[in-house]
Amino acid sequence: MEAICVANNQFTVDIAKNVVIDQNLAMSSFSIFVALAMASVGARNTTETQMKKVLHLENITNVHPRFKELFTSLSCQEYILDIANGLFVEQTFPILNSFLQSVSLWYNVEPENVNFLGDSEGVRQHINSLIEQQTRGLIQDLLPPDSVSSDTVSVVTNAIYLSANWTTAFPHGNTVNASFTLRTNEQVTVEMxxxxxxxxxxxxxxxxxRVLELTYGDSKIMSMYIIMPDEGTDILEIERNMVFEKIMDWTDSSKMEQAVLKVNVPRFQIEHSIQPENILENLGMTDVFRSSANFSGISDTGVYISGVFHKAYVKVDENGTEAAAATGVVIVPSPNPELPLRLLDSEA
Incomplete structure (x- = not known):
């Protein structure tokens, strides 16, 4: 289970370094990680090798049962952390029972037969509605229009909701409008x-x-880490030089010192969506998005991933943090290269 956590953290750094945007980013790499791990249950040969390498799961034995252990271990009475996985399958599609059973057992999923073929738009809205419920209304319209069609044979989903209070709340009366410096040196006014x-x-x-740890709950088993560049240091430089080992060292509580500090933290809310296919391809997960992908563990009929959709939300205020995220992996059939030949034969 610890190895799964390390793999997720390595994947997090890889994804974060490759997201190119000019705005605030909210993202749950864990949600993307889990959804792709579910899909990888049916991957074989080179496709499986690539997925496990990008997800940093290649050296872990019995990978998928460890996810079940991880989900169980994350529950705690001091905060709300809901993780919901989903598998939606076209009712006429010949999906392998072995895949359904494995995903059900290891990822706490109840597969649902749906009618992509006859009502893809209705199924899209149904999946989006479930994601919205699972994230307490924070993630809406995960799957955009045209993300699924009558050709879609399956959608794998993950949804996460978190609500956690600080160990000691920020006094509401201390919050004031104050100046905040952006990386462009522009001054903006925020609720501080x-x-x-x-x-x-x-x-x-x-x-x-400089690193600051903000703990949640009386047990302090979960924390937010704020990493702030020194004055005159560009945050993009910090991001470019970020590696897994460095992040783990920076956030090692045993290397920190306790001190009485006056801390100012912006009160903020961020929503963001990404489609990380290009990032995943750049990291080496190329076969999954091609018709030559080998997902023979899902079906004897060839399939591949046509899209990965991700949305995230985070709100930080005086009481704590509320956050949610969701990921959808859309699977479609591979074109049959023999079909044109059969058509030509019949015409002849």
Whole structure:
């Protein structure tokens, strides 16, 4: 189970470094990670090798049963963390029972037969509605129009909802409008929360960053880490030099010092959506998006992934954090290269 966590963190850094945007980003790499891991249950040969390598699962034995253990271990009475996986299958599609049974067992999924062939738009709205319910209304319209069609044979989904309170809340009366400096040196006005407490903190001069740990709940088993570049250091430079080992070192609580600090944190809310196919291809997951993909563990009929859709939401305020994310992996049939030959034969 610990190896799965390490793999997810490695995947997180890979994805974050390859997202190119000029705005605030909210993303749950864990949601993307889980949805692709579910699809990889049916991958074989080179396709499976590529998926496991990009997801950093290649050296883990009995990978998929460990996900079931992980989902169970993440539950805690001090916060709400709901993880819901889904598998929607075209009712006429010959999906393998072995795939259905494996995904059901290891990812806590109840596969649902749907009618993509006759009512793809209705199925799209149905899936989006379920995702909206699973994320307490925070993720809407995960699958955009035209993301599924009558050709779609399956959609794999993951949805996550988190609600957690700080160990010690920021006093509401301390929140004021204050100046915040963007990476462009532009000054904007934000709602700035403020408190004086004992925090875990660390100044890493060789990397030009400071790290602050904000804990949740009385047990403090979950934290938010704020990584702030030193004055004069471009945050893009920090992101470019980011690697898994460095992130793990920066956020190692045993290397931090406790200090009484006055901390100012912006009160913020971010929503964002991405389609990470290009990122996944650049990382080496190329076969899955081609008709030559080998998902023979899903069906004897050839299939491949036509799209990966992801949305995320995060809100940070005086009480804590509310966040949600969802990912949808759309699977379609591969074109049959023998079909034109059969048509020519029949015409002859």
């Amino acid at each position: 929360m403020s408190t004086i407490q004992t925090f875990n903190t660390r100044n890493i001069s060789e990397d030009n960053v």
